[in-house]
Amino acid sequence: MEGLFSLSGAVTTVVILLITVFLFCEGLGLFKSSAVEKGYVLCVNSANPVNSLKSYDIKQIFDYEIENWINVAGDYDKEITVFRFEEVFDRYSEDELGADYNLLPEKLGEIISSDAGIIAFIPEKYTPKNVEGVKILKENNISLSDFFAGSEWIPTATPAPQFGVLPLITGTLWVSLFAILIALPLGIGVAVYLSELAGERMRKLLKPLIELLAGIPSVVYGFFGLIVLVPLVQRVFNLSVGETGFTGSVILAIMALPTIISVAEDAMRNTPRAMREASLALGATHWQTIYKVIIPYAASGISAAVVLGIGRAIGETMAVLMVTGNAAVIPATLFEPVRTIPATIAAELGETAAGSSHYQALFLLGCILFIITMLISITAEMISKRQLNKGL
Amino acid sequence: MKKILLITAILLSVVYIISAQKIKGSDTVLPLSQEEAENYMKKHPEAMITVTGGGSGVGISALLEGTTDIAQSSRKIKFDERQKLQSTGKTVKEVIIAYDALAVVVHPSNPVKNMTREQLEGIFTGKIRNWKELGGEDMKIIPYSRETSSGTYEFFKESVLKKRNYMNGIMSMPATGAIIQSISQTKGGIGYVGLAYINNNVKSINISYDEGKTFTAPSVANALNKTYPIVRPLFYYYTIDNETIVKPFVDYILSAEGQKLVDKIGFIKVK
The missing domain is CATH 3.40.190.10 (Periplasmic binding protein-like II)
Known part of the structure; x- marks a missing residue:
């Protein structure tokens, strides 16, 4: 029997470890994949001095934001002609390309060598090889700075998807931070009321009601947020959009409240009767007893409540996905749309090709989320230990 | 939500692995495929078709792994998805079922x-x-x-x-x-x-x-009448080696009766 228990413990630990390893393995693969979409290469005319391009510059070129080579290739003053692979079918008929497209590389070679300002985005398979006038750009891998310092999250941009996670990380922290700022005073207030001030009947009525709130599925909260809270926020603050970080924070605060209240209340009620009575016997008022004795005594429980609340806020997906507008910009105020990490993973994983760089980027986002929550738990653990000694 | 769909899809594919045709992919095409499959099964009681969503990408990667017979998609198959399919020695066939x-x-x-x-x-x-x-x-x-x-x-x-x-x-x-x-x-x-x-x-x-x-x-x-410009095709993808199994159903969708359902769902007929 004992063996059975230790076995189940061992199995659980191993499974959790394996999941973590899998997460990191998939995610870190991103830095080994090319900044250009898999299976494709970029070619330029060989008169062009450029040898490789930064991922962001490629995106700007293909969006027609950069229109002259002088902006990216030193002193090469030529207009950029953007050429996408499909355009070859507008220039040549299927017959001219030969059976099974075997003449395609040759034709692409002609196109590229005849235009000095061209940048062509073509499949690797049909790349003109050893053709005079064609230069294949060296492929860079996605770099750490592209990922962690990039401020644009456009994972489906072709040819160079942009995986800047800065807006997502800041969005997640921003929404969670304000959710906790709203939920914490409210939650502790309710917990104090329930454990110290409310009568027995009131408490028996309220506690199950609050715990019921924790059982409502998050998608229901999201729906409520979209229908009720979004228009309300828009009207009250006179904004042009109601889907803002603030709306998300409020929803998350409501969702985190039941956890915070019930854990904090349990902690406060666990204060020994002897301590309360000692405090009252020394002449302290009821209120003084609450904030000088009971709250310090329950500090570890309260910080556990905070951690659980933050955990719920940071990892929450569905409700946030529905009310924050999901715009991937680094938030400057609370009243603009934000995009969080969990919402991004949930919304995008369904359509990514397995093993693609987008897929790996989403796994890496999962790793980041994992690290953030781990850091929070460790900090909370440390804080609660320290306060426990002080309180006694 | 996606996760639930995915799990249901996996469970369903395990249950029906022997007897049925499976269609998987785009959520846009999902209601159409369901309606078509229901009507088809009414006419052919021996047929067994299961339809699941998840997204176009999910459908196509399921086709790659051989866990679905038809991938429904609201976008054209991507170049490297096609390359991957070809590298496994299969040829993929594309059918436009509606717009x-x-x-x-x-x-x-x-x-x-x-x-x-x-x-x-x-x-x-x-x-x-x-x-x-x-x-x-x-x-x-x-x-x-x-x-x-x-x-x-x-x-x-x-x-x-x-x-x-x-x-x-x-x-x-x-x-x-x-x-x-x-x-x-x-x-x-x-x-x-x-x-x-x-x-x-x-x-x-x-x-x-x-x-x-x-x-x-x-x-x-x-x-x-082709005067409205923003119109896109909806696709079915299947591999040639599977053609005999899926052909009757695909033909049914393209038939006059199947296309009537296309109209009913709110999509635009192929013909």
Whole structure:
């Protein structure tokens, strides 16, 4: 029997470890994949001095934001002609390309060598090889700075998807931070009321009601947020959009409240009767007893409540996905749309090709989320230990 | 939600692995495939077809792994997905089963009626930011987009934005219903939805692809007579070696009876 228990413990630990390893393995693969979409290469005319391009510059070129080579290739003053692979079918008929497209590389070679300002985005398979006038750009891998310092999250941009996670990380922290700022005073207030001030009947009525709130599925909260809270926020603050970080924070605060209240209340009620009575016997008022004795005594429980609340806020997906507008910009105020990490993973994983760089980027986002929550738990653990000694 | 769908899909595929044809993929095509499969099974009681969603990408990667017989998709198969399929020695066949038209919608109180493709491109790439520039009120434009995972997102980008990227930090909504909801409560909002989703809470815009010479209202009739420009095909993909198994069902969809259902669901017939 004992063996059975230790076995189940061992199995659980191993499974959790394996999941973590899998997460990191998939995610870190991103830095080994090319900044250009898999299976494709970029070619330029060989008169062009450029040898490789930064991922962001490629995106700007293909969006027609950069229109002259002088902006990216030193002193090469030529207009950029953007050429996408499909355009070859507008220039040549299927017959001219030969059976099974075997003449395609040759034709692409002609196109590229005849235009000095061209940048062509073509499949690797049909790349003109050893053709005079064609230069294949060296492929860079996605770099750490592209990922962690990039401020644009456009994972489906072709040819160079942009995986800047800065807006997502800041969005997640921003929404969670304000959710906790709203939920914490409210939650502790309710917990104090329930454990110290409310009568027995009131408490028996309220506690199950609050715990019921924790059982409502998050998608229901999201729906409520979209229908009720979004228009309300828009009207009250006179904004042009109601889907803002603030709306998300409020929803998350409501969702985190039941956890915070019930854990904090349990902690406060666990204060020994002897301590309360000692405090009252020394002449302290009821209120003084609450904030000088009971709250310090329950500090570890309260910080556990905070951690659980933050955990719920940071990892929450569905409700946030529905009310924050999901715009991937680094938030400057609370009243603009934000995009969080969990919402991004949930919304995008369904359509990514397995093993693609987008897929790996989403796994890496999962790793980041994992690290953030781990850091929070460790900090909370440390804080609660320290306060426990002080309180006694 | 996706996870639940995925788990259901896995469970279902385990249960039906021996006896059935499986269709998997795009959520846009899902209601059509379900309706078609139901009617087909009524006529052919021996047939067993299971339809699951998850997204176009999910369907195509399931086809790659051989866990589905047909992948339903609202976008064309990507080049490297096709390469991957070919590298396993299979040839993939593509069938267009219906068309879907996209309508551009705004808040009902918005006075703007017509827009050209170039104006739409300006709005969604962030060049045009105020309704004043389009002859409307002095009000900020709030463009709503679908999530990047959606086939609709890709198609709109290809057709209307001419492959330019959406502006950085565009609002992206997880579902068409959410776009309708948001636009109906945001005065400066603009977004795109499938034709079948239009209702009285939003106003659809007449579109011109010829620089403002003719503006066409989004409707099934206009999509059928090819005057409405933002129309996309919906695909079925299957591998040639599987053709004998899936052919009868695909033929049924393309038959007059199957196409009647296409019309009923709110898509546009192939013929």
